[in-house]
Amino acid sequence: MRMLLSALVLALVTGCTAAPKPGYVVNVAPQKTHCVGVGPMQCLVVDDxxxxxxxxxFEFEPGFEYKLRIQRIEAFTDGQIPADASRYQYKLLEVLSKTPAASARG
Known part of the structure; x- marks a missing residue:
């Protein structure tokens, strides 16, 4: 009985850890790059x-590498997605780190 009670207490304690934060973590490169969407544009490089x-x-500043927590949001809940639009929007939840890029450091 005592072992069962100990196991139950242990399960409750380990199950009460902090809930994971919402969103997901991405890495942003220190420079934007040329890309073509609807027309020529500059794109972030996220996770390569x-x-x-x-x-x-999010305010991008060239020369810094970022680690961000972002959230993906359904942009068109009515299902009517324009041909030149993305189904999703992305929202910054937290800047986890902002460090000078290796080329900017030295």
Whole structure:
């Protein structure tokens, strides 16, 4: 009985850890790059891939590498997505780090 009670207490304690934060973490490269969406434009490079959409609330400064927590939001809940629009919007939740790029450091 005592072992069962101990196991139950342990399960409750370990199950009460902080809930994970919403959104997901991405890495942003220190420079934008040329890309073509509806027309020629400059794209962020997020996790080594072109990122065509803006991140709402994020002010990019060239020369810094960023680690961000962002949230993906359904932009058109009525299902009527324009041909030249993305289904999603991205919102900044938190800047986890902002560090000078290796080329800017030295």
């Amino acid at each position: 891939q072109l990122f065509y959409e803006p991140i709402i609330g």
